[in-house]
Amino acid sequence: MGRLQGKIALVTGAAQGIGAGIARAMAREGAAVIAADRNVAGVEALAAEIGAEPLALDVTSEADWAKAAAHIDAAHGKLSILVNNAGVELVKPMTEHSLADWRGLMAVNVDGLFLGCRTFQALLAKGGSAGHPASVINVSSIAGLVGYPDQLAYNTSKGAVRHMTKSLAIEWAAHRLPIRCNSVHPGCIRTPMLEMAVEGWVREGSIPADDPWAAVAALCPLNAVGLPEDIAMGAVYLASDEARFVTGIELVIDGGWVAR
Numbered sequence: 001m002g003r004l005q006g007k008i009a010l011v012t013g014a015a016q017g018i019g020a021g022i023a024r025a026m027a028r029e030g031a032a033v034i035a036a037d038r039n040v041a042g043v044e045a046l047a048a049e050i051g052a053e054p055l056a057l058d059v060t061s062e063a064d065w066a067k068a069a070a071h072i073d074a075a076h077g078k079l080s081i082l083v084n085n086a087g088v089e090l091v092k093p094m095t096e097h098s099l100a101d102w103r104g105l106m107a108v109n110v111d112g113l114f115l116g117c118r119t120f121q122a123l124l125a126k127g128g129s130a131g132h133p134a135s136v137i138n139v140s141s142i143a144g145l146v147g148y149p150d151q152l153a154y155n156t157s158k159g160a161v162r163h164m165t166k167s168l169a170i171e172w173a174a175h176r177l178p179i180r181c182n183s184v185h186p187g188c189i190r191t192p193m194l195e196m197a198v199e200g201w202v203r204e205g206s207i208p209a210d211d212p213w214a215a216v217a218a219l220c221p222l223n224a225v226g227l228p229e230d231i232a233m234g235a236v237y238l239a240s241d242e243a244r245f246v247t248g249i250e251l252v253i254d255g256g257w258v259a260r
């Protein structure tokens with residue numbers, strides 16, 4: 001308890017799934033959490049549950065990011081932790097990806113992260129110090145490390161998240177800005193996003209309908225499906241001063257998936 005005491009954290013995509021798990025864990029560890037999502041009712045419910053502040057934010061909107069920064073500047077004057085978690089998935093063969101599909105996914109998974117980092121750089125620099133830098137955590141995926149069939153846009157976007165993270169880690173270090181930047185790579189984590197994917201696999205007959213989650217678990221070396229809490233614990237570490245010497249890394253939390 002208290003590993004994030006005194007820190008101010010903004011978590012995107014916090015209404016459900018991994019983002020909600022990270023917001024819960026950071027609040028529990030003492031951070032003042034600003035829980036942001038385009039799903040306003042969802043993020044208000046989560047914020048009420050954990051004592052966070054809800055914020056309406058569509059990560060694709062430059063204007064929404066500017067409003068968020070003005071609000072946090074007025075309320076706190078700095079930001080210690082930015083978790084770029086909001087993301088969307090698309091599963092279909094490349095030839096069925098329309099240009100609108102492609103651009104829509106990139107707008108959330110890639111543009112959103114760029115806008116967030118650019119908009120908050122100045123407040124993050126104020127939230128960190130040389131010995132205790134601020135922390136940006138970008139949620140990529142195992143799909144940012146290895147390829148999957150029928151996920152060209154998603155794979156590409158998560159590879160971009162991985163590499164933008166390294167680029168920013170080095171740029172901020174080179175400019176002596178006290179901001180660390182790391183990516184987290186979840187494997188199969190039970191959230192509404194994965195539940196939708198599993199329904200699709202059942203419909204197409206690639207996993208059995210009687211116990212689909214056992215079949216998903218069996219795909220993983222640890223024979224388990226992860227929970228948002230598993231990712232949240234990694235995010236808490238990266239956000240905390242325990243990780244003050246950690247920047248530009250890929251934290252893989254996947255039950256051994258990409259170790260094969």
Ligand SMILES: NC(=O)c1ccc[n+]([C@@H]2O[C@H](COP(=O)([O-])OP(=O)(O)OC[C@H]3O[C@@H](n4cnc5c(N)ncnc54)[C@H](O)[C@@H]3O)[C@@H](O)[C@H]2O)c1
Nearest residue numbers: 013015017018038058059086087141186188189191192193
């Ligand atoms: N669940 C998994 O197995 C898994 C695995 C690897 C990576 N991830 C990544 O983790 C992150 C969270 O995934 P999840 O499984 O919790 O997904 P989810 O779909 O359950 O939740 C995503 C949240 O992001 C929000 N969101 C989507 N677009 C947004 C936008 N434009 N602006 C603001 N909020 C927006 C949604 O409203 C939702 O609350 C994503 O980046 C995803 O790619 C998930």
